Amino acid sequence: MVSSTFAMEINLMKRIPDSLETQKPQQKIALSVYDVTAWYGDFAALHNISMSIKENQITSLIGPSGCGKSTFLRLFNRMNDFISDFRVSGTVKLNGKNIYSKAVDVVQLRKDVGMVFQKPNPFPKSIFENVAYGLRIQGINNKSVLEEKVEQALKQADLWNDVKDILKRSALALSGGQQQRVCIARCLAVEPKVILMDEPTSALDPISTARIEVLLNELKDRYTIVIVTHNMQQAARISQQTAFFYIGDLIEFSDTEKLFTNPEEERTQNYVTGRFG
Amino acid sequence: MALIFIFNIVKKEFFIRQLLGLCALLTVLTTFSIIVILLVEAISFFDKVPMSQFLTDTKWSPLFTNKHFGILPLFMGTMLITGVAIMIALPLGLSIAVYLSEYAPSGFKKRIKPLLELLAAVPTVVYGFFALTVITPFLQKIFPGMSGFNALSAGIVMGIMIIPFISSLSEDALSSVSNSLREAAYGMGSTRFQTAFKVTVPTASSAIIASVILAISRALGETMIVTIAAGMQPRMTLNPLVPVETITAYIVQVSSGDVPYGSIEYQTIFAAGIALFVFTFLLNNLSWWIKKRFMVKI
Ligand SMILES: Nc1ncnc2c1ncn2[C@@H]1O[C@H](COP(=O)(O)OP(=O)(O)OP(=O)(O)O)[C@@H](O)[C@H]1O
Ligand SMILES: [Mg+2]
Numbered sequence: 001m002v003s004s005t006f007a008m009e010i011n012l013m014k015r016i017p018d019s020l021e022t023q024k025p026q027q028k029i030a031l032s033v034y035d036v037t038a039w040y041g042d043f044a045a046l047h048n049i050s051m052s053i054k055e056n057q058i059t060s061l062i063g064p065s066g067c068g069k070s071t072f073l074r075l076f077n078r079m080n081d082f083i084s085d086f087r088v089s090g091t092v093k094l095n096g097k098n099i100y101s102k103a104v105d106v107v108q109l110r111k112d113v114g115m116v117f118q119k120p121n122p123f124p125k126s127i128f129e130n131v132a133y134g135l136r137i138q139g140i141n142n143k144s145v146l147e148e149k150v151e152q153a154l155k156q157a158d159l160w161n162d163v164k165d166i167l168k169r170s171a172l173a174l175s176g177g178q179q180q181r182v183c184i185a186r187c188l189a190v191e192p193k194v195i196l197m198d199e200p201t202s203a204l205d206p207i208s209t210a211r212i213e214v215l216l217n218e219l220k221d222r223y224t225i226v227i228v229t230h231n232m233q234q235a236a237r238i239s240q241q242t243a244f245f246y247i248g249d250l251i252e253f254s255d256t257e258k259l260f261t262n263p264e265e266e267r268t269q270n271y272v273t274g275r276f277g
Numbered sequence: 278m279a280l281i282f283i284f285n286i287v288k289k290e291f292f293i294r295q296l297l298g299l300c301a302l303l304t305v306l307t308t309f310s311i312i313v314i315l316l317v318e319a320i321s322f323f324d325k326v327p328m329s330q331f332l333t334d335t336k337w338s339p340l341f342t343n344k345h346f347g348i349l350p351l352f353m354g355t356m357l358i359t360g361v362a363i364m365i366a367l368p369l370g371l372s373i374a375v376y377l378s379e380y381a382p383s384g385f386k387k388r389i390k391p392l393l394e395l396l397a398a399v400p401t402v403v404y405g406f407f408a409l410t411v412i413t414p415f416l417q418k419i420f421p422g423m424s425g426f427n428a429l430s431a432g433i434v435m436g437i438m439i440i441p442f443i444s445s446l447s448e449d450a451l452s453s454v455s456n457s458l459r460e461a462a463y464g465m466g467s468t469r470f471q472t473a474f475k476v477t478v479p480t481a482s483s484a485i486i487a488s489v490i491l492a493i494s495r496a497l498g499e500t501m502i503v504t505i506a507a508g509m510q511p512r513m514t515l516n517p518l519v520p521v522e523t524i525t526a527y528i529v530q531v532s533s534g535d536v537p538y539g540s541i542e543y544q545t546i547f548a549a550g551i552a553l554f555v556f557t558f559l560l561n562n563l564s565w566w567i568k569k570r571f572m573v574k575i
Contacts, residue, residue, distance in 0.1 A: 077464060111466035121457040124480050134465045137475065186465065 030055040030194055030224040031076055036090035038071055040083065045071045048090075049250045051243060058216060058225045060235035060256065063245035064271070069228040072245065073196050076226065077113040078106050094194065111138070114187035118199040120179035122171035122186070127154075127163050130171045130182050134190035149189055157185035158215045177208025184215070188223075195219070197227040201234070213238050232272055236260050244268045315554060318547035325541055331548065337511040337522075339545045340531070346545065348552050350511040354428065354521035355553075358503055359496040361432025361517055362439060366492055369436075370443025371478075371485070377444070378451035379473040390445065397441040405505030408434040413506065420518055426508030429517035435502050442492035443485075450484030451477050483568050490564035494557050500525040524553045 032052040038045050045068045053059045061069045071080060078099065080086045091098050099109055111134070122130050129136075131150045140146065150167070154160040159181040163174070171182045180200060187195055197216075201209040216225060216238055229235050235242050236256060243253040244267075252259060252268045263269045323331070326346045334347025373393065377386045412430040417423050454477045462472040478485065500523075508520020509530055522530075528546050536542040 079460065079464065082463070107466050107468055109466075110464060115460075115464040117457060117460060117464075119457055121455070121461045123458060123461065123476055133462075133475070137465065137467050137471050183461070186461075190465070 027057070028055045029053070030095065031226070032091075032093045033072075033075070034091045034093075036075065036088060036092060038068075038075065038080070038088045039086065040071075041085040045248055047248045050090075051250060051253050053224065053226060054241070055224050056220055056222070057240040058220050058227060058238050060239035060242040061226065061228045061245060062230075062232060062235050062242060062271075063251075065230075066247075067245040068248045069245055070198055073198055073226060073228050076194065076196055077110050077115055079115065081106065111190055112192050113194045113196060114190065114192035116180070116183050116187055116195065116197045116200045119203050120176055120183055122174075122179050122182045124170065124172055126168045127171045127174070127182060128167040131185045131189050133186060138190070150185075153185040153189035156188050156219065157181045158211065158218075159185055175208070177204050177211065180204060180208070180212065181215070184212070188219075192223065194224045194226065197225065199228050199230060202230060209234075232260070232274075244271060246271070312554075315547050315551045318544050319551045322541070322544035322548045325544075326548075335513050337527070339542050340534075340536075344541075346548075348524075348549065350513045351522055351524045351527055351549060352552070352556075353513055353515070354503075354507070354511065355497060355523040355525070357428045357515060357517060357521060358432040358435060358507060358523060359493060361429060362436035362496045363489070363493060365433055365436025366439045366443050366496075367489060370440045370488075370492070371447060373440070373444040374447035374451055374485075375473050375478065377448045379469060379477060386448075390448065394441045394445055396438060399438070401438070401499065401501035402505070404434045404438055405431075405502045408502060408506035423518040424508070424520055426506060426510075426520040427518050428507055428521045431503050431505075431507040432517065434506065435496055435499055438499070438502070439492040439495050442495055443488050446488035446491065447481070447485045450481035450488070453484075454480045483570075486567050487564045490560055490567075494560055497553065497557055497560070498525060500529055504529045524549045 029052045034050050036049045037047055049072065061072060063069055074080045075088065075092050076094070076099070080088070088100060092100055094109070094113065098104070123133060125133070128146075128150055131153050132146045135146055135149055140149075151160060151164075154163065159178060162178055163169075163182075171179060174182065180203075184195075184200075201212050204212070213234065216227070219225060220240075227235075227239065239256045241254065242256040242259045244251045244259065244263075244265075246267055252263055252265045254264070259268060260272050263272065269275075331346055331348055333349070334345050335349050336345035336347050337350045338345045377390065381389070408430040409426075412433055413423070413425060413427065416427075416430055417425075423429070458476055458480060459472055462476040467475065503523045504526045507523065507526060509522045509526055510520040511522040511527065512519065514521065527549055531542065531546050
């Protein structure tokens with residue numbers, strides 16, 4: 001899928017992780033960002049960011065509050081577009097296609113790039129209808145197809161056994177952790193290529209968090225996952241690569257193990273050891 | 278010192294509580310005495326006219342020599358005009374609400390909402406004459422056989438009047454839907470339209486239904502427009518092009534005439550009044566019930 005011109009472009013990028021043992025041999029690039037600067041009005045929230053995110057693995061974004069992690073994450077499904085004075089320059093590519101080009105259908109893009117938010121936000125509908133939502137808006141209304149896909153998504157989200165007898169009950173009647181897994185199932189049901197997660201466990205208790213971490217580890221075989229987290233242990237536990245942001249700059253991006261144990265930059269070192277932030 | 282201070286506060290609190298309680302009591306008493314008066318007069322009406330005749334007779338002519346006391350024609354007139362009004366106000370009011378909350382820039386919304394609410398502030402007598410002198414002549418060009426007084430123009434104008442009840446209250450309800458749900462919907466690849474009609478409107482549905490029921494209650498009780506424009510002829514019909522009479526218009530008709538106090542004609546006012554009261558009361562209960570039911574579901 002990676003075209004030769006695209007490969008050349010990657011070579012131009014600042015930080016390309018060296019091929020390390022942990023890396024799968026022919027791992028493709030799912031998302032690539034080249035020289036991206038993003039503004040809210042006159043304020044540049046991201047400065048000249050370049051990085052590429054590999055397919056079928058978990059990439060963590062860490063950094064102190066306000067450093068631009070959410071802004072960066074929301075580039076990939078163009079959720080920032082809703083903010084009226086938001087602007088972006090540079091290129092962001094999904095599977096080699098610039099998602100900010102005029103020809104891109106944003107609605108279609110968001111079907112390929114799903115998102116899970118910080119606070120569980122299921123619709124005030126039944127569990128079934130929540131998971132079926134994405135299918136219904138694509139015009140799929142066949143009952144048996146819906147049932148099959150909903151079951152499959154709930155199983156993938158590790159929720160099927162909890163809810164298989166109460167699918168008609170409101171999703172809001174579930175616990176926070178279950179609600180978040182409904183949101184994950186809702187996202188999986190439409191089979192996106194990429195899943196963006198913005199602090200998906202920060203509103204959850206440790207047990208629900210652990211369950212979702214196990215889940216993410218399974219999901220990475222089928223999806224590319226980019227996750228923002230404030231919990232450095234979490235980043236260390238679940239992700240293969242980690243990017244450290246600081247006041248709008250990408251300070252360091254490398255394999256998770258390296259970033260946490262032997263970072264190149266002093267600022268990274270200070271942050272991961274808890275000396276600031 | 279401190280003790281006296283606390284004591285003063287306690288005494289003041291006590292006094293304020295009593296005062297507020299008294300105000301509440303006053304409203305309850307007023308409502309209660311209205312019901313009692315309605316009931317007393319209505320009971321003596323139903324002494325002379327059996328309830329079965331009141332509910333099933335299809336003629337209403339208490340002011341003629343051949344007296345009939347069937348509430349159905351008045352009820353039908355009321356429903357017909359309210360129906361027309363809701364058919365105008367519901368689609369318009371709801372579209373306006375969705376447009377303002379999901380599409381319009383917030384600056385525009387802030388300016389347009391008070392303007393819309395002005396619609397409800399126009400004196401109803403003005404609406405009545407607007408219906409009679411503008412809408413009816415216009416409609417007569419479309420429906421040549423239409424009479425000068427009719428249910429249609431009264432209903433249309435009443436619909437315009439109650440638009441803000443639906444648009445404003447529904448807009449409040451839609452705006453109070455959490456943005457996190459909109460984000461979820463857009464994040465799934467919903468269009469604006471899908472987000473509005475599959476997520477925000479259903480989420481706000483109980484409050485929207487309550488606003489519609491409030492608008493219906495308002496339409497049922499509306500008096501001036503129908504008195505002026507609808508014709509004051511009790512008639513059992515669903516044809517909106519002919520004159521009809523509503524319960525409220527009948528009450529005005531009798532109250533402004535010179536029927537002797539205590540006569541059967543006089544007592545029809547209370548019978549009609551209590552019919553309207555029961556009807557709106559049921560409607561309000563329905564709205565309360567819907568709200569509760571949907572709340573549990575959500
Ligand atoms: N809608 C907005 N309008 C203006 N400035 C914004 C907006 N959203 C974010 N910012 C600013 O952009 C910068 C980056 O914000 P962002 O939300 O991406 O940070 P973050 O790293 O996700 O922080 P946190 O960890 O607290 O979630 C911050 O300085 C923030 O104040
Ligand atoms: Mg954030």
